Amino acid sequence: MEMIGLFTILVPFVGAILTLLVPRQSAKWVCQLFAAIATLGTWALAYKFFAEGGASETISLLSIDHIQLFGLVVDKVSTLIAVVVVGLGLIVAIYSLGYMSKGNKEHPQEGEPRYYAFLLIFIGAMAGLVLSSTILGQLLFFEITGACSWSLISYYQTPVAYKSALKALIVTHIASLGLFLAAALLFVNTGTFELTAIASLSPAVKTMVMFGIMFAAWGKSAQLPMQMWLPDAMNAPTPVSAYLHAASMVKVGVYIFARAILSGGQIPEIVGIVGVIGAIITMFYGFVMYLPQKDMKRLLAYSTIAQLAYIFLALSFAALGSNLALESGVTYIFNHAFAKSLLFLVAGSLSYACGTRMLPKLTGIMKGSPLLGVGFCVAVMAIAGVPPFNGFFSKFPLIEAGFQLSAQHSWLTPIIVLALIESVATFGWLLYWFGKSVVGEPSEAVKEMSPLPGSMKFTLIVLIAMSVLSSVIASAWIH
Template identity: 35%
Template sequence: MNLLWLTIVLPLIGYLLLAFSRGRWSENLAAAVGVGSVGLAALVTAYAGMEFMENGRQAFSLPLWTWMSVGNFHIDFTLVLDGLSLTMLSVVTGVGFLIHMFASWYMRGEEGYSRFFAYTNLFIASMVVLVLSDNLLMMYLGWEGVGLCSYLLIGFYYSDPKNGAAAIKAFVVTRVGDVFLAFALFILYNELGTLNFREMVELAPAHFAAGNNMLMWATLMLLGGAVGKSAQLPLQTWLADAMAGPTPVSALIHAATMVTAGVYLIARTHGLFLMTPEVLHLVGIVGAVTLVLAGFAALVQTDIKRVLAYSTMSQIGYMFLALGVQAWDAAIFHLMTHAFFKALLFLASGSVILACHHEQNIFKMGGLRKSIPLTYASFLVGGAALAALPVITAGFYSKDEILWGAAAGGHNILMLAGLAGAFLTSVYTFRMIFIVFHGKEQIHAHPGKGITHHLPLIVLMILSTFVGALIVPPLAGVLPESDFGHDGKMALEITSGVVAVVGILIAAWLWLGKRRLVTAVSNSAPGRFFGTWWFHAWGFDWLYDKVFIKPFLGIAWLLKRDPLNGMMNIPAILSRLSGRGLLLSENGYLRWYVASMSIGAVVVLALLMVLR
């Protein structure tokens, strides 16, 4: 485990080599460096994981150097490997490697091929820093690094202004959450004198025992940072527009790794949240509301990637719900399985997009199951896992653990929201599959070829089945034990399975047999209203435009003339005006002097009469 630092250095070296090559390398060499560096990091992770298991799953700390030391402020650059960070690190490097391999096929012929891998390598390095940090400030370094890479990759096709606008939107909205996280850092250091995760949990009970409410503010700020990065209500608006980037970016950053960083943050600081149960319950509420709202939004989307984007919001909502009901293991378990099947679905959607000549509108596709059979199989397996099809998919086991945690903890409303979300997920997922792969063929598709296309899809397909559910994250001793018992669990599992199957059957009935009914409903007045409302994600963009953007632009318009500088000119303006007034009284006209004296005399006499 002393080689753990290589998981950061290897992709960082790959980034530097690709960046300094300035695009002069061939695509094969750029792919070898970009994919190879992440593959080597994955091998180091596997080696470190085996050592971790052999050493009895004891947490391992690797001090590298002192990062900051000013007075009492002391921050070490130390890496920590425990069950939680190992799980997340395995997802980042393992799934990240498969996505990089697929990207080497997907990005062929694109301008900026080496630039793409430079950005993704920097992202992997930043994400590993975030995951392996032993303190909140070092995590914040990785947190900002992945935010920068997200901005660069969303705006990768920068020649289109819409892509640049999407990148700016993502950067600004997530920065709002990052400011909240910075506030949390200030509060916690001011109160506890440390940012080390272990020390904070040890010091917090004694320090905040006297009714100090600053811990509540700190955890609220941590939650604010988490909802920004993980695209949860109310900072969820950026994720759908982030689909402007290349599809492998959507798989890597906006499905499998970066957007789950908020879940990881809350899990890592769980000791603080357990001391503020009101905030922890709010975490669950945020997740439940987000998963339902995102489910309805996904139900009416026409862009294949935006369907998956809203699905990602919804699934991360399940993770937040699990954290809120203290089903810690279930949250991380679903984080892992979600990385498998959502990466699969995004990569498969990329295969569809290239096969259909960069077409992304699902209603312009159709009947593709025969022309691209491997991609069709990938969508079936990934879609079944997303819909939590019983027994055979990984998503069933992780999602049911979340629902059981909510039910066993007495959070019945959250559990019902989870079931409603499961039903919506089944409907919109198979709506997409039936529209794209069944019915009349509207476009001639060319299947992807080569091992770099086939192998990632096949491996992720296997991991999205019950095989992936056999991988149990080693979380014992890291997160609190969540023993909810088993009374009634079987009934809930059957209910959840029935909900998933019914959703699939309804989707088949509507989009395979009763398309006229769907058209009639969508063309009705209520259908148009709700369809438009959900299509625009419940109008949050419109609301934020009116409440924040327009006032900001108005203030900017006022300030562009520099009113402060104008205020500095007020004495000079008053001096000029007074000078002109005095010039009127000394104009050299005799009649003006006689008239002014007469008026003055009248005013004086009037005042004397009034005062009398």
């Protein structure tokens, strides 16, 4: 497993170097190849893990004087999340074959080698962060994802894109100070950087370490008060928005928080309380902010902020002692990645084919492109948590866990009721836009829409299927 894990992390970095060395037209194919190899690596790692009995294993990679600096953690959570973040990297790379082309009505240009190189580096950094067993390893890959994000958000090299990229870099780098603090406290008190050492800390130090990790998580996952970078990051190419800002980069925050809870043993109650309060405030902020949006990508950005708040709510319930909430949070990361990526790629397909992603200009999508109409419908239902789509199987156990915890913490009951109200309101608002945009007579932009390339159609079909099936995979995996 050590060799497979290392291989999976390093292969995308090697591919990124090659994309810059090969002829320009070959760069996109090199990206496909190495993204596919990395994806196979995650599946091979998962197969090996379950073949050997499914017992959690920590593998040391680099130690100095018995101090473990870098290592791998291979368990049900890390293998599940590695499969989705690397696999969706491949999906986005395939989608980019069609999107990053002269046929794109909104941005008619071929993808530069640097686009594919940074996409591969991001895939490798995500694999490294998810599989890292030390807080030092998490910190290294945390910063690499920030640098890649800066490059990809500013890809179109407009003044607005540069400003948005710089904002994302600064905010997420400020957030990383929380991880620096947590790493320093952990090392000073235990003499190691291993995440499992969090469990041996005194309650006071453990609280400080957990708050440091939570601060970093809030910044990376665009939670209040560090949410301001995500809507502006929508200046990136849409495949980048789908991958970084729906499937992977914004999931870094919730993942490192989940990993800290998994490793920390008995979590101080104050961590869960602060997490719950932050999540419910962010949830309603995201909802209120996406109500006036007409740009489909900005609406999805605020929707992502609200959905990530649900994951933080689940993990905060887990910090208060609910195993069901922890399972819900982990499966929420997995399921939401597919549904929100689908909705982003539907938005990208509309801008590709129609030249706009402004919702008032897009009506009658179902008649113009049945595939995009179905994709829009499935993604909306999944994100709103309507059965049988995957979002329901993440949201229902979260609500159940909240009501179970409210027997011991009565103040949680109104929190759960508020979350339910937000969920119903989200469904109503997304249904409103579905009625205005998908059904009815086609608008001028939709009447004149160009056909989608095969690579884009393929990825949409895969994500539609996964928005139904991913909950089954996650449930079987975790249990």
